[in-house]
Amino acid sequence: MSSEISLTERAQHLLKVLVEHHIRDGRPVGSTTLSRDSGLKVSAATIRNTMSDLESMGLIQSPHTSAGRIPTQRGYRLFVDSMVKIQPLERVQLNQLESEISDREKSAGEVLSTASSLLSQLTQMASVVMVPKRGQMVLRQLEFLSLSEGRVLAILVTNGNEVQNRILQTDRTLSESELRQAANWFNRTFVGEELSVVRARLVEELERARGEMDGAMQGIVRMAQQVVTSGKVGEDDVVVSGRSRLMEYGELCEMDRLRQLFDAFGEKRDMIHLLDQCMEADGVQVFIGEESGYSSFDDCSVVTAPYRHEDGVVGVLGVVGPTRMAYDKVIPVVDMTAKILGSALNSMR
Amino acid sequence: MSSEISLTERAQHLLKVLVEHHIRDGRPVGSTTLSRDSGLKVSAATIRNTMSDLESMGLIQSPHTSAGRIPTQRGYRLFVDSMVKIQPLERVQLNQLESEISDREKSAGEVLSTASSLLSQLTQMASVVMVPKRGQMVLRQLEFLSLSEGRVLAILVTNGNEVQNRILQTDRTLSESELRQAANWFNRTFVGEELSVVRARLVEELERARGEMDGAMQGIVRMAQQVVTSGKVGEDDVVVSGRSRLMEYGELCEMDRLRQLFDAFGEKRDMIHLLDQCMEADGVQVFIGEESGYSSFDDCSVVTAPYRHEDGVVGVLGVVGPTRMAYDKVIPVVDMTAKILGSALNSMR
DNA sequence: GATTAGCACTCGACCGCCCGGAGTGCCAGT
């Protein structure tokens, strides 16, 4: 569909300088500025010709006659794909990521939210970390605790040192020993299994119980089902940080647009859907403006990266900011955070 | 300092109508509007005289010559103190609060955040719920779980069906049975005590252990100390909801002001300090504009109410919105939420 | 003495206008 057949050396260079300049100060860039800053020994007039080429190729545009040019979405695309020079991550930032994420005293959940807030802090934008589907979690231990009047507190420990708890309503009040028995059976039968497997096997178990087993056993199985099918278990989740940083950016300052953006984070639906698409991607992925497919993000870019365990992709993280962002700095931060987060989760298997 | 010696019937009435009118449409209110809407059978000119009195008393002011008048902070104060007519809570809203907060399947934490989000939803403003100091929580059960390489997962169940967990580093790897033994001792000794008491008694215990007991026991006590002095335990916390709703209000729309507001929620320090002051108050309390003492809230009002257990005040909740808010609707919502939250927490003792 | 009508005055919001600056496109000259 596109006509990027060729682009002279000069045109490429000019596009690069133009985008960089516009990212820096946000204003449209004119031919004179460009002739001064590009390092090329040509006059403004010549540059105007080249710019006009770039415009007809849909890489840059002028917001109105006789303003400078700004990159179009396609322009940004080309820039990001083939001319941005990724800056190495600063030592300090790297250290901070390393030490705060790979903290052995943190549980998986804490590590994820640390990653999210660092991501936001280092990029000065909003960040999102998608939490692994709980369904992929492995059961470590289950514990029941009797509350008053037929209510039972179930505590579920999974890998990643994650503790989930849920209150169950039972049809009759169960004794301490009954609960201990139930927990024992459950642990004996399912420890080490993925929760999704546990769910599946519980259904079989209930089938079997219908015929063979006694009523008590049926009760236990049903209770166990309540635990693993409960609200949070098995559901995607996202951690968002630093939304309010987006207010700093002038171009997003129309209240209704900003509001829309905030809503998008609140809804989480679109968010999750978008992030899901990045699961299979190999490394950092950049969505510029409308590329994300969600109109709330029209003037924004989203930079994502999947993070992986030794046994495959686990989740996705990313940042959201204005299209006019410092890709050369942001990309490595996202990249590195994903890597560090991956290995941190790895080490707490 | 003030000169509210007296205020004619008419002046009071006019102030009331003016404030109500301004709350409704946000624009300055002029004498003609007032003579039309006040129900009084007097001309605009007369009203102008009264308004001029009100102005000299510092209850209303005009943003500039020849605009109408708007209430000053003191004007709002008087309005809230002695003329606002509290509206009864709507049936639907009451039902919603009742059913969602008093949900027996929710843990204390979930109940608090439900309350916060309902508060925000019903008032269309930002809400804050201050969580009881964890130090006041009563120990129900402790469980240890061995992780790899000298790391132990401690699971702490307190009243309110709240589950906290924390990863401890131990100097040597402990066996399953050692851990079970330690947990048994801990539970035998401390179940039913407040965490603050547990903390204190652990110190004594360590003293005693230094002389009498064996090294293993010392290790256990130290581990227990780690559990109850860990990060979250014993710290105030706040749940904030619906910050972004504040963007809807035109008067808060200057970006920097709004930003400041968001930061205030982020910092939480000021927030907590402000809420702390309301702990002893008897019912709903209203801070108008600068009364809160924090400049971030200058154009805002804060409506708070403490919520209580049978054994005394537990925490504070409230909403933050523009000074120009519908006090007659907001106050009962805050009031009722506090009451319902209190009794909900009560019933899960 | 309280209330009112009348009137001059003030000020913000809005509109149309003009002007300077920045930047473009095109063309003719090197």
Place this chain on the structure above:
DNA sequence: ACTGGCACTCCGGGCGGTCGAGTGCTAATC
């Protein structure tokens, strides 16, 4: 192929004028 020159366009800011809303004051009225 590049450049200088030039006419043109458009945005933004400053200026002046008008309009409407609202005030404060004063003199007349109840």
